Amino acid sequence: MIKIRTKLLIYFVAVLILVIVMFFVREQNAARIIELHNESTEQYLLLNELTSKTDQTFQSLQIYVHEPIKENLIYYQEDKQQLLDLQQEYDQLTSKGIEKKNYLNVLTSFLKYSDQTVRGVDENDVEQYSFSLNEADNTADYIHEKTLELLNEELTSYQQFITLEDKRIAYTKNMGTAVFVSIIIVSVFFAVWFSDGITRTISNLTNAAKEISAGNYQGKDVEVPTKDELSILTETFNEMKRNISESVTEVKEKARLAQLLKEMELRSLQNQINPHFLFNTLNTISKTAYIEGAERTSDLISSISSLLRYNIGNMERDTTIKDEVEIVKEYFFIQESRFGDRVTFRLNVEEGCVNKSIPCLTLQPIVENAFVHGIEGMADGATIELHIYQYDQQVCIDIKDNGAGMDQTAINRIFNSDESDEKIAESRSGHSTGIGLRNVIDRLKLFDKNSEMSIKSERGKGTVVQIRLT
Known part of the structure; x- marks a missing residue:
């Protein structure tokens, strides 16, 4: 320099x-x-x-x-x-x-x-x-x-x-x-060129500072062709702008996620109409069915009770993969009673991953989404697979189905952070939790900003949802 x-x-x-x-x-x-x-x-x-x-x-x-x-x-x-x-x-x-x-x-x-x-x-x-x-x-x-x-x-x-x-x-x-x-x-000429190089850079920095003060953090970086004190000043300014932009984005994201959590808590409160009375009633029905010899009915009611108790709990609590897998099993037992032999559930979980922390209601909404939008219309041969394993210092979760699948437009809509409340509500209809994939993605990011979630799907060839936890 x-x-x-x-x-x-x-x-x-x-x-x-x-x-x-x-x-x-x-x-x-x-x-x-x-x-x-x-x-x-x-x-x-x-x-x-x-x-x-x-x-x-x-x-x-x-x-x-x-x-x-x-x-x-x-x-x-x-x-x-x-x-x-x-x-x-x-x-x-x-x-x-x-x-x-x-x-x-x-x-x-x-x-x-x-x-x-x-x-x-x-x-x-x-x-x-x-x-x-x-x-x-x-x-x-x-x-x-x-x-x-x-x-x-x-x-x-x-x-x-x-x-x-x-x-x-x-x-x-x-x-x-x-x-x-x-x-x-x-x-x-040297004086004109030299002064122009300084004043032009200062002018660009001034205009960029005005844009930042107006709330525009996405403008182009200020560039300077020379390698001197002005280049250091420019690079520092650009780095400061990027840091401010990241901080503002992070604050907005946290505010949006907090709003989503409040909405979920509101929905949860709307569904908690005397939950103890509901649980006691379901337990009474389950015991009555068991006494009458209807063990299958008793198990089904018990699974419904466990699922409801888990779903209407505190949304902000963290749980483990083991608890999430157990509630997925309860949910699948309920659906198996409904679909019979039309659907097969395959589970493969490595023991070293079961104690890994994960946000509450992460796996069950994805499995439920596979049922509702993937295999519900299939007459037979439907399969849902849940694989949890460790790879390259990451916990990997794969949920696969061989159902209807979706196109790239639908995938992009799921990951679109600007999706309207109306579309979110529409996508949640028919779900037991009222939680869609977008909500799962947001809570995963809030739980671990380094976590990753991806969807691979084609029309008529099923869907694979992949989660990577660090």
């Missing part, structure tokens, strides 16, 4: 480095021009000094020829030594070339003829020093001419180079101006 401050620092450092490089290049060009100017000036001065010193040396030589005394010889030797020093300096200063080599050779020739003149004077060889002095004079004149040529060539080359350097300086200046203008333009 790159922070906003880091982005700004990177941008300003890049701009600063670019400006420094631009000024450095301009300063280098200016320093190069000054250096070349100094080198050319020094070379011009040296050539001029060589010419002057050559003339001065020749004049000292002439004075010595006309008056060959020791003092004049010393003057000549001093001028000659200075000329040699200037020759060596010129050799070190300038680059190698044919013109330079020729010029140095001419200076050497001049010094050679000058020395020959001095020797001729010392030996009183008039012919020798006259010839050597004449050659030295001619060489000195040639040095004058050669110096002028070299100066002219150097000036021409320097002028051409200065022209090129001027063009390069102009190009560098134009480039610097273009870079400076580009930096300004890029800075403006």
Whole structure:
């Protein structure tokens, strides 16, 4: 993640480095021009000094020829030594070339003829020093001419180079101006882009907050393309919105389930018309039937009494799978008396599952639903199976029937939490408890939010209701 401050620092450092490089290049060009100017000036001065010193040396030589005394010889030797020093300096200063080599050779020739003149004077060889002095004079004149040529060539080359350097300086200046203008333009675009990224994200967060304050928790999450503090703020805001939405949904669900429980309690109260009198009456009838030898009738009345006693109890109480299975057996005994051999009930319960807690009246309404909507219209061969087993740390309950089945639309209607009270009441007609599958699903979720209930069915192929308890 790159922070906003880091982005700004990177941008300003890049701009600063670019400006420094631009000024450095301009300063280098200016320093190069000054250096070349100094080198050319020094070379011009040296050539001029060589010419002057050559003339001065020749004049000292002439004075010595006309008056060959020791003092004049010393003057000549001093001028000659200075000329040699200037020759060596010129050799070190300038680059190698044919013109330079020729010029140095001419200076050497001049010094050679000058020395020959001095020797001729010392030996009183008039012919020798006259010839050597004449050659030295001619060489000195040639040095004058050669110096002028070299100066002219150097000036021409320097002028051409200065022209090129001027063009390069102009190009560098134009480039610097273009870079400076580009930096300004890029800075403006960067400022607009950067501020737009911040303000757009803040605006989106503001609009999302307004929607939440208006009660709309299902809006799209706020998205931000960058990975900085704004992304953290946005992700935190989205997570907060989801948590609020889940909390509101949970509160609404609990309120709805509480309302359903109140309705069931009301129905239970409506059915509790002097229940003790009803139970006592049924027990009296059961005992009378047993005394009269009608044991089957006595068992049937006893099952009805147990079923009614279980059904009109407190709906909020929790019970175990063992109790639920026992009441299913009582219910099936009653239905078996009604349907006879038309229906077969199969029960398979693992012992390790019987003590598992479960909401009251969970299994019997599902089995009753299989009877009423599944196999009631079958002439024979009807089967209802109840399997309870443990798998993958879950208690699994499967209720199967081979009855009429249902389509996906009916299944979706069962799981639709917005089902109207009228449809619920209609679906409960004909049931001994007045409890439909939707009510069972709601109470299971209230009992264990991780529980699962599913329905698999097809028309004419029966139905399988599956419950998974954690």
